Amino acid sequence: MVDRNHISYFWKDSKAARSYKTGVSLHSHTNQSRETLDFVANWSRQFPYLRPFLQRAESKAEDNHGVKVDYSHSYWTPPLTPILAFDLERGQVEKKLDLAGLVSITDHDSIQAPLLLRAVPSARHIPVSVEWTAPFGGDQAFHLGIHNLPSDQAAAWIKTLNEYTKNPQQARLTELLEALHALPNVLIVFNHPVWDLYLIGREKAQQRVHDFLTANRQFIHALELNGLRNWDENRRVKQLAEKWNMLLISGGDRHGREPNANVNMTNATSFTEFVHEIRDGFSHVMFMPQYAEPWKHRVLESTLDAIRDYPDFPQGSRTWDERVFHPDINGVPRPLSELWPTGRSPWYMHYGIRIVRMMGSRPLSGGLRMAWSDAHEHNYTLGEERA
Structure with missing residues (x-):
């Protein structure tokens, strides 16, 4: 099957698309996606110098306002509405x-976006898909792209999948994957498989992936080359696919305004036909020009997209603090904009946001882009060529 993995790079061979009829965008997010804020808590472990600052802010929130900071039940939503993302x-x-373009949107543990889009004539054929959070091993979680759920079963399936997320059992995970695999038009993708999502350490994370694939490899149709992860990580995914004799597939993981940095190319004319092609073992991934941009700069731009103001957007989603949610004293998630005692964010947060936004302005942005240049990576791509 490995020989049926094809990878192209737009900046090297833009004509590769001429052999195909359709491009497929997989794995992108809308404002219906709840993105965890657990990473903020992890900053204390990753960056010890931030620990006193975070602890002081957390103490002030509890002492002054009676709200204990709860990262695990807080979340932010990407800025784009489903139709803008589509x-x-x-x-x-x-x-x-x-x-011709096919799009499969996979918000975290929610199918609301494709259901909304099916009411729009231009998007009525969009597949019902989701990025499912599957806890595994007691200390890790994997994200699985479940694409093209049967329309009449999608609501029941998302309820079942979310029940597993809340109460994980590894035997049950295998049962669910086997049942999904038995649906002939469903595509199951292991998203960013080597990303250590919960920072348990590289060796332990690799063991979890090994254990997961040992139990479930026959139900996973492809491993994702992620458009938002860096060159080194995607090379490791390619090696993982070679080790397990698995197919590779694209997945842009877009959260901001930059479109997916890779897509699949196919001669299928419907998403279901594309699913059958993947399950039969053929995939051609095209990395788009933006993937050749410095990775750190792309991450910065995605961050800036998340904290920008969008005055033309619907009310309630125009400012960053309208798109970040935290439980109130009753445990009900509410936008931060409604929780500020003074009606505006604390001064240190206000100026912190301004500093990050300055990094995206000229000439600082251009200087950072040059400093973060990883142009040498383009010569090696994902290992097809050697120095």
């Missing part, structure tokens, strides 16, 4: 590759 992804395929 148009962005399809537009890139049509304009950049001159192919």
Whole structure:
């Protein structure tokens, strides 16, 4: 099967798309996706110099306002509405590759976006898909792209999957994957498989992946080359696919305004037909021009997209603190904009946001882009070529 993995790079071979009819955008997010804020708590472990600052802010919140900071039940939502996200992804395929565009949106543990889009004539054929959070091993979680759920069963499936997320049991996980695999039009993708999501350490994380694939490899149709992860990580995914004789597939993981940095190319004319092609063992991934940009700069831009103001957006989603949610004293998630005692964010948070935004302005942004340049990576791509 490995020989049926094909990878192209737009900056090396833009003509590769001419052999295909359709481009498929997989794994992107909308404002219906709840993105965890657990990473903020992890900053204390990753960056010890931030620990006193975070602890002081957490203490003030509890002492002054009676609200204990709870990162695990807090979340933020990406800025784009489902239709804006759909148009962005399809537009890139049509304009950049001159192919018909298929889009599968996978918000975290929610199918609300595709259900909403099915009421829009231009998007009525969008598959019902989700990025499912699957805890594993007691200290790790994997993200699985479950694409093209049967329309009449999708609501029941998302309820079942979310029940597992709340009460994980590894035997039950295998049962669910086997049942999903038995649905012939469903595609199951192991998203960013070597990303140590819970920072348990590289060796332990690799063991969890090994254990997961040992138990479930026959139900996983492809491993994802992630458009938002760096070159080194995607090389490791490619090696993992070679080790397990598995197919590779694209997944942009877009959260901001930059369209997915990779797509699949196919001659399928429907998403279901594309699923069958993948399950039969053929995949051609195209990395788009933005993947050749410095990775750290792309992460910065995605961060800036998350904290920008969007005055033309619907009310309630225009400012960053309207898109970040935290439980109130009754445990009900509410936008931070409603929780500030003074009606505006604390001064240190206000100026922190301003500093990050300054990093995206000229000439500082251009200087950072040059400093973070990883152009040498382009010569090696994902290992197909050697120095």
